[in-house]
Amino acid sequence: MNMIVCIKQVMDPETPPASFKIDPQTNKVIPPPGIAPVPDPYSEYALEAALRLKAENSGKITAISLGNDLLRDVVKKSLAMGADELILLEDEAFAGGDSCSTAIALAAAIKKIGEYDIVFCGRQAADWGASQVGSGIAELLGLPCLTLAQKVEATDGKAKVEVVTDDGYEVVETTLPAVITVSNELGEVRYPNIKGILKAKKKEPIIWKPADIGLEASEVGAAGRCTKLVKLFQPVREGEAEIISGDTPEEAAVNLALKLREIKLI
Amino acid sequence: MAESSGVMAYAEASKDKLTTTTRELLGIGRNLANELGEPLCAVLAGDGVSSLADEAISLGADRVYVIDDPLLKEYLSDSFTPVMERLAAEVSPRIILLGQTDAGRDLAPRLAFRLKTAATLDCVDLTIDAASKRLQATRPVYGGNALATFTTETDPQIVTIRVKAFSAATADASRKGEVIKAEAGLEPAAVRTKVLDRIVEEVEGLKLEDAAVVVSGGRGIGGAEGFKQLEELAHLLKGALGASRPPCDNGWVSELLQIGITGKIIAPDLYLAVALSGSSQHLSGCSGSKNIVAINKDPEANIFQAATYGVVGDWKKVVPALTEKIRELTSG
Ligand SMILES: Cc1cc2nc3c(=O)[nH]c(=O)nc-3n(C[C@H](O)[C@H](O)[C@H](O)COP(=O)(O)OP(=O)(O)OC[C@H]3O[C@@H](n4cnc5c(N)ncnc54)[C@H](O)[C@@H]3O)c2cc1C
Numbered sequence: 077m078n079m080i081v082c083i084k085q086v087m088d089p090e091t092p093p094a095s096f097k098i099d100p101q102t103n104k105v106i107p108p109p110g111i112a113p114v115p116d117p118y119s120e121y122a123l124e125a126a127l128r129l130k131a132e133n134s135g136k137i138t139a140i141s142l143g144n145d146l147l148r149d150v151v152k153k154s155l156a157m158g159a160d161e162l163i164l165l166e167d168e169a170f171a172g173g174d175s176c177s178t179a180i181a182l183a184a185a186i187k188k189i190g191e192y193d194i195v196f197c198g199r200q201a202a203d204w205g206a207s208q209v210g211s212g213i214a215e216l217l218g219l220p221c222l223t224l225a226q227k228v229e230a231t232d233g234k235a236k237v238e239v240v241t242d243d244g245y246e247v248v249e250t251t252l253p254a255v256i257t258v259s260n261e262l263g264e265v266r267y268p269n270i271k272g273i274l275k276a277k278k279k280e281p282i283i284w285k286p287a288d289i290g291l292e293a294s295e296v297g298a299a300g301r302c303t304k305l306v307k308l309f310q311p312v313r314e315g316e317a318e319i320i321s322g323d324t325p326e327e328a329a330v331n332l333a334l335k336l337r338e339i340k341l342i
Numbered sequence: 343m344a345e346s347s348g349v350m351a352y353a354e355a356s357k358d359k360l361t362t363t364t365r366e367l368l369g370i371g372r373n374l375a376n377e378l379g380e381p382l383c384a385v386l387a388g389d390g391v392s393s394l395a396d397e398a399i400s401l402g403a404d405r406v407y408v409i410d411d412p413l414l415k416e417y418l419s420d421s422f423t424p425v426m427e428r429l430a431a432e433v434s435p436r437i438i439l440l441g442q443t444d445a446g447r448d449l450a451p452r453l454a455f456r457l458k459t460a461a462t463l464d465c466v467d468l469t470i471d472a473a474s475k476r477l478q479a480t481r482p483v484y485g486g487n488a489l490a491t492f493t494t495e496t497d498p499q500i501v502t503i504r505v506k507a508f509s510a511a512t513a514d515a516s517r518k519g520e521v522i523k524a525e526a527g528l529e530p531a532a533v534r535t536k537v538l539d540r541i542v543e544e545v546e547g548l549k550l551e552d553a554a555v556v557v558s559g560g561r562g563i564g565g566a567e568g569f570k571q572l573e574e575l576a577h578l579l580k581g582a583l584g585a586s587r588p589p590c591d592n593g594w595v596s597e598l599l600q601i602g603i604t605g606k607i608i609a610p611d612l613y614l615a616v617a618l619s620g621s622s623q624h625l626s627g628c629s630g631s632k633n634i635v636a637i638n639k640d641p642e643a644n645i646f647q648a649a650t651y652g653v654v655g656d657w658k659k660v661v662p663a664l665t666e667k668i669r670e671l672t673s674g
Pocket residue numbers: 089090117118202485559560561562563585586587588589600601602603604605616617618619620621622623624627637638639640643655656657658
C-alpha cells in the first residue's frame with residue numbers, strides 16, 4: 077500500500093490568545109516571539125491514519141510539505157513518526173498561497189510521485205483552516221474523496237472509511253486510489269520514538285521547485301491564488317466579565333443564581 | 343458560460359422539512375439577491391424532495407430547481423458534484439450559497455474546483471461590495487483568533503455559511519415563485535463511493551444545537567463523574583450538556599458534545615462554562631451565545647474575557663451551591 081500524506085507547517089495553534097497579533101498594514105499574523113511553528117495537528121492525524129494502515133498492510137509512506145522557510149525540525153517530525161520519504165515543495169514562489177494554489181502544486185507533486193493508493197490530508201489546516209486542499213487534490217487528480225475520516229481500513233483496491241457526521245458517523249466504501257481527509261476523532265497521534273528520531277536525523281528530504289513539478293512560478297503560491305485576502309482582523313471583545321463575589325465559593329454561587337434570576341435568565 | 347446572475351441556495355431537508363440552516367441560507371440569500379437586484383433561486387436535490395418547493399418559495403426563493411432522483415437518496419460527493427455542476431452551468435448564478443453542514447462543507451470545495459472557481463467556507467458575514475458588486479466573505483481563521491475577509495474574481499462565487507450566524511427567513515405563504523424540474527442525469531458508474539452503514543448516536547435529552555441553555559464542562563472537571571453534576575444542572579435549567587475538547591478526547595462524554603471550531607456551533611441564551619479555559623478554538627463555537635457565564639478557579643483564565651458574568655472558584659464548591667439555589671429559585 078503506497079500512501080502520501082500532506083503535512084503543513086503552521087504557527088502553533090496553542091499560542092496563547094494574548095500573544096496572537098496581527099499587522100494590519102500587511103494583513104499578516106506577526107509570528108509570536110519564542111513560539112516555534114509546528115506540524116499542523118490535523119496533518120498529524122492524517123499521518124497517524126497512514127501509519128496505522130502501514131502497520132496492518134505494510135507499504136510506503138511519503139510525506140509532502142509545501143512552503144517556504146520550512147524548519148527541518150518541524151518537517152522531519154513526519155520521518156521520526158514513521159514516514160519513509162519526505163518531499164519538500166520549498167521555494168519562495170510557494171509562499172503566500174491559498175488552498176487553491178496549494179492543491180494545484182500538491183496535486184502536481186503527487187502526479188509526479190505516480191504510485192499511490194491513498195492520499196491523506198488533514199480535515200483543515202490549523203492556521204487558515206480553509207478545509208479544501210484534500211477535496212481540491214481529489215478534483216485535480218480525478219479521484220474520489222472522503223472527508224472527515226475517523227477510521228480507515230483498506231484492502232486490495234478498496235477502503236472502508238468511517239466518516240464523522242453531525243450526529244454520529246457513516247461507513248463509506250471507496251475504490252482506490254482515493255483522497256481521504258482525517259479528523260481528530262481518529263484518536264491519539266503517536267510520539268516519535270528514539271529510533272525514529274535517529275532515522276530522521278540521517279534522512280535528507282527531497283526538494284522540488286515549481287519547475288520540478290511542471291509548474292510556472294506564476295501558477296503557485298501567492299501568484300496562483302484563486303481568492304484575495306481583503307482584510308485580516310481580530311474580533312472585538314466586549315470587555316471583561318462582571319465577577320460575582322462572595323465570602324465563600326458557595327456564597328458566590330448563591331449570588332450568581334440570584335443575578336441570573338434578576339436578569340431573568342433562569 | 344453566459345453572463346452570471348442571481349443567487350443560488352443549496353437547500354437541505356430533514357424529516358420532510360427544510361432545515362434551520364436552509365432557512366438561514368434563504369434569509370441571507372434573499373438579502374444578497376435584493377442588494378444585487380437579481381433573483382434568488384433554491385436547489386432541492388434528493389429523493390422525494392419535490393413537496394418542499396413551496397416551502398422554499400414561502401421562505402423567499404423566486405425559483406426552485408427540483409432534482410428528485412432515487413440516486414440522490416443520500417449525499418455523496420461523487421453524485422452531488424456533477425448534479426450541481428450541470429445546474430450551475432445551466433443557470434450561471436453569480437453566487438452559490440451552501441450551509442456549513444455535513445453535505446455543504448464537502449460539496450462546496452469539490453464544486454469550486456470542478457467549476458474552476460473558488461469557495462470560502464464557514465462564513466460568518468457576507469456583504470456585496472458596492473463598487474465591484476463582488477461578494478465579500480468573512481470567516482474565522484487561526485482557530486478563531488482572527489477573522490479574514492476574502493473575495494474572488496471568478497463566478498460562481500461559492501460560500502458556505504456557519505450555522506446560526508445569519509437570521510433565518512420567515513415564511514410568507516403568499517409569496518409566488520416558479521418550480522422547475524431538472525434531471526439528475528447521473529451515471530451510476532461514475533459514483534465510486536457507497537454508504538454501507540449510518541450510525542446515529544442518540545444523545546439523551548435536548549439537542550445541544552437547539553437548547554436555550556447549555557452547561558458545558560472542560561478539562562478541569564476531571565472525569566465522567568463530574569459531568570453527572572453538570573448534567574443535573576443542565577436538566578434543572580431545561581438545557582443541554584456540552585464540553586470542550588479534552589473531556590471528549592478522554593471519553594468522559596460523547597464526542598458529539600464537543601463545542602468549538604471542530605465541534606458543534608451553538609448560540610444559546612445562556613452558556614455556562616465550567617472549568618474550561620476559553621481557548622480560541624472553543625470560543626469560536628460558542629461566542630454567538632447571548633450570555634456566557636464562567637466558573638473557573640483561575641482569575642486569569644481567558645474565558646473571563648468572553649464572559650458577561652463570572653465566578654472565580656473551585657467548581658466542586660460552586661456548582662453544588664449554584665444547583666441548590668437554582669432549584670430553590672425555580673421550584674415555584
Ligand atoms: C486545531 C485545533 C482544533 C481544536 N478544536 C477545538 C474545539 O473544537 N473545541 C475545543 O473545546 N477545543 C478545541 N481545541 C483544543 C483547544 O486548543 C484547547 O486545548 C481546549 O479547548 C482546552 O480545553 P479546556 O479549556 O477544557 O482545558 P484547559 O485549557 O486545560 O482548561 C482547564 C481550565 O479548568 C480550570 N480548572 C481546573 N480545575 C478547576 C476547578 N477545580 N474549578 C474550577 N476551574 C478549574 C483551569 O483554571 C483551566 O482554566 C482545538 C485545538 C486545536 C489545535
